[in-house]
Amino acid sequence: MNRRTLLKRGLLGGAVLLLGGGGTLALLPSKSNGAPTEPLLALNASAFNVLVAVAARVVTAKGADPIAIAQGVDKVLSTAVVETRADINNLLGLFENALPAFLFDARVTPFTRLDPDAQDRVLEAWRNSRLIVRRTGYHALRKLCLATWYGSEASWAPIGYAPPSGLNVMAYPDSKMGTPEWVAEQKPSPG
């Protein structure tokens, strides 16, 4: 994260985010939530592991697979700029890291080792935080997980969504539309 971004988040907020990639309070190791099924494009392995745990709490719909969601988020992030990718990796480190958790929530257990209700309380604490970086961080992870799940057709039936089907695309060929006479039309049209 560059200095300007850090300042925009407020000095404390930026420093907090950097903690996600830095000093740890190594009381307990992370709990493994399953390995990626494809090579990771944007996330590091430990960030992916935390994201699987976050996805499991954010998307509780029937049929949702947190590993598949985390894999989908990784693909989305592969189109983001390098600074955004680094921020998300740090953010996930911050979710897990016991040092900032201890400082802000008096919690010494990594996020991945908490029971589901306690994980929900962590998410709520981030949502309601006074720090911009925690609120925006909560929303970044929440939105990435939800957008990935609801981008899959498996999520659509309960919401009643379906793209149009049976379009007669032959009636609308993949071709140039209209003609370019407009280039010569530089006078106001009559009437």
Add this chain to the structure above:
Amino acid sequence: MTTLALIRSSPNVTDGSAQAADLELKVDVCIIGSGAGGAVTAAKLAAAGVEVLILEEGGYYTSQDFTMRERDVVAKLYQEGMTRATADAGITILQGRAVGGTTVVNWTTSFRTPEDVVAHWKEKHHVGGFAYADLTPHYDAIERRLAIAKVEYASLNQNNKTLYDGCKKLNWDVDTLKRNVFACMQTGMCGLGCPVNAKRSMLVTLIPDAIDAGAKLLFRARADRFEVEAGEIKRLKGTLLDAEGKKPTGKSVTVTAKRFIVSGGALNSPALLLRSDLNDNGRVGLRTFLHPVVGSAGVYDFAIDPFRGAPQSAASHHFAHRKDDVGFFLEAAPWYPSVAAGAVPGFGKSHEDVMNGAAKQALHIAITIDGFHDDVPGGRVTLRPSGAPLLDYPITPKLWDTFRFAQKRLAEVQFASGAKSVSTLHDPPVVMATLQEAAIDAARWEIGSVPVFTAHQMGGCAMGDDPKSSVVRSEDLRHHTIKNLWVMDGSVFPTSLGVNPQESIYGLVGLMSSRFLAQK
């Protein structure tokens, strides 16, 4: 009939990702960007016989690629895969990235620039290079080319009808919109690329016009920086990207041209100038405007099906002019599952419950008109370490006040049109069975507590007659000091517009590309 696939494979079109060697190109005019500004310029110059090369960072996708699935198309058609945001992450930025630019994914709403906005530019921002009447024939021409026409009330989907009906009941100004479509099949997919080519975006109109007239197009080519010697740009250095546009291929492109026209749009155009150290007066990137948007979800006891039909076809400008207060206008927003899921508050079961009720929800938005008040000065584009643009856009107290007021009006119009409950998009939301202005006031109006987004990016390379306060001249959009550099896109607007911007870009660039030709 010339299909887009044939155009894409024509000798005039080059895929930067497929090049095995560095490219060295020499042309008369190099246009950077193929969206609303670049396409109009390219089509007009090529039709006049000018040798034109268009550089585009995005991919060349056509309706064959528009699968109506966000998972397939968002990464292809949006900047940074829709992860672009302001520096403090307070505003999500929806901006296109493809041959055809944002016109491929916009919602087709077409307005001419309001006359009072052009008058304001003249009075406050030293924009004396043209009169409103100069723009009129260019609006006329583009409206014919793009089949821009006003839609009938009967064609509105329920999402738009509830907005229209609510405004009517409140005696607020409201109207149906003009759209750039022909024989629209009402798929609702405007934001994901029109699958049936009913939308007359630049992709299916002026880019093919330009190529048919002899323009060359190089896509998957990122413009990195200009090399300037003796007050003139000598060449443009760029990077060729892989087929998905994610990584450099290791090959470069160098373009030598007599004249360069920057049409990368807001954020990208100022970023190119900043990377090129072309910022002597410190104005590049300043006064970038977003029309920041807040939304409201109304729940009805009848079907809304916000995902069906033309997504945006009614608007109210009743609150556009509020004197010392910031104005805004009301429109309906499309409802796509991924994007909507991000806007719906919460997580887990509570989020799922709201999503499962989507078929009876209307999503209406208030679009704030930034740039007309001293305490809503817009944002500033700077560069990230990687060279990508970074927009620092502070949401000022006056803008927060506007959001509050607009949120109340959104709730008012939704109740007036029969909503049984209305929710803000705060997390957690304010849920109302009747209008509760105090509850809206009491909500957390701060970054990260309520989603704000933008689909309209403007400014950053402002036009004007004073070289100290602007970047390009208003008479022709030429750079004040670099004699062979023009900027022709939405980045030249000195304020936001108060209307959806695509037709304003077409009209202004249509006029200025005519003047460019006259200077030949």
